[in-house]
Amino acid sequence: MAVLEYDGTCYFGFQIQPGVKTIEGELVKAISTLLRENVEISYAGRTDAGVHATHQVINFKVDKDLNLYEFKWRLNSILPEDIVVKEISRVDSVFDARKSAKWREYSYLVVNGNYQSVFLKRYSILVVKDLDLRLMRKAAKMLVGEKDFKSFCSSESKDGNTVRKIRSFTVDKLKDNLLVFKVVANSFLQHMVRIMVGTILEIGIGKRDLTSLKTALNGKDRKLAGKTAPAKGLFLTNVVY
């Protein structure tokens, strides 16, 4: 099992795809090179193109007896600059990074001010209009629980069952102009976090009200929810097993 961090800016998402640069593609290439065998990996979160991670979890089977400390250093030395292995450890053979995950946490960064920090522009979006934090917190709370999130799922998704269980959804000020949305759920539908954040931001600037959120939840129609917030503000920040 390995815990990864990556800057998703230059990748076509996590999942391997022919002809484009993906996080999984780079990992499989690097691990297979070091082990001199073809490796398949399982992973906790299928992050979209442009989405980052401070805590993605993967696992893969190795028959060799590895020195893990050394393996991690060698892996980091051949991985691209924007992917790093933070930890690596042995796990039971039944462990599966995707299937064994109980909770996943995503965070979304929003700069609320009249300029975009040069250090955060790849990792957050800028909202110039005043945001009503109290109202956004109410909205976030309304989404907590086991619900059908069909309205908050990309219309192109093939997910059949759109019921998910959100354990917590908070909005906090990290400092003056920096807000962080944090949401924990058993799993997420395609674009779910970004559609929820986009909808809550529309509530925060007064473009829609809390009733419209209820309508969206009940209506089970993507058109009833807000815009999908840009990928660059989103991070996979934890996975609980």
Added chain:
Amino acid sequence: MAVLEYDGTCYFGFQIQPGVKTIEGELVKAISTLLRENVEISYAGRTDAGVHATHQVINFKVDKDLNLYEFKWRLNSILPEDIVVKEISRVDSVFDARKSAKWREYSYLVVNGNYQSVFLKRYSILVVKDLDLRLMRKAAKMLVGEKDFKSFCSSESKDGNTVRKIRSFTVDKLKDNLLVFKVVANSFLQHMVRIMVGTILEIGIGKRDLTSLKTALNGKDRKLAGKTAPAKGLFLTNVVY
């Protein structure tokens, strides 16, 4: 007067120089373009190549009657991606960003762990060996006061008077693996912060002791201090008037 933030990674420092990309060069070009006259600027801190700023202060004289809010937006729209104007305001004509500054604060970021975060690698250095925080704090404290910092000044510097007054020098854990060195002084000699941080880090890993720091201070010889820490970990973070 304007307050700026910039990512210094791709610049040959603040000060304008012919033939290379500098922060001052970009600012003078952008401001002069908008004002349609040649502008000269004064600035609080002459940051070196690769050094960043979250709070650099500049000023320049304008004869026109500007709408400052609009001017800031126009300026930010033509400045490069890695420079942003945070605030802009009218000041008394005797104000000079450099001469009027009472205190300057620089911060230095160090990741102390066994991997370098992909999000911090342009903005910090990685120290893998264990750092003794208590000892580094003692060292930092020894540098506080009005002293001759000749040993902590680039040997190529032309600064005649090498006496400076350090008001505070702290070392803190921002989180698990992230340390921040913060130093406030009336002004700084060339490479002074980086040489001080480099020397304190050598104390932190046990390569030198506190006595050697005293020897360096008294000896007034660059060779007695430690290595110059890399530019990328350094930020100009405040200027007090």
